[in-house]
Amino acid sequence: MSHISSDTTWMNIGNCADQHPSMFFPSDGVGVERAKKLCEGCVAQTPCLEYALVNRVEHGVWGGASERQRRRILKARRQARLEETAVEVS
Numbered sequence: 715m716s717h718i719s720s721d722t723t724w725m726n727i728g729n730c731a732d733q734h735p736s737m738f739f740p741s742d743g744v745g746v747e748r749a750k751k752l753c754e755g756c757v758a759q760t761p762c763l764e765y766a767l768v769n770r771v772e773h774g775v776w777g778g779a780s781e782r783q784r785r786r787i788l789k790a791r792r793q794a795r796l797e798e799t800a801v802e803v804s
């Protein structure tokens with residue numbers, strides 16, 4: 715079961731606080747890289763990424779991760795949970 719996070723206070727301190735939101739919803743790879751560059755060193759990177767992962771935000775760049783990267787992270791976490799469960803059962 716996923717937990718829906720509503721805490722978005724980190725948005726006010728991120729590197730993107732003064733940027734237009736459209737910058738983080740790019741339509742091509744160049745735009746993705748540009749957005750990810752702005753995320754580098756952002757103090758809000760961890761909560762930003764977790765917000766997108768927990769809330770299953772499918773579009774845009776969050777926490778320095780592209781849509782594809784977030785799908786991979788979620789898949790790896792699912793796999794890790796399955797392996798944990800298998801160890802507990804055995």
Ligand code: SF4
Pocket residue numbers: 724725727728729730731738752753754756757758759760762763775776777778
């Ligand atoms: S990690 Fe990127 S998208 Fe998230 S708050 Fe920072 S600059 Fe914005």
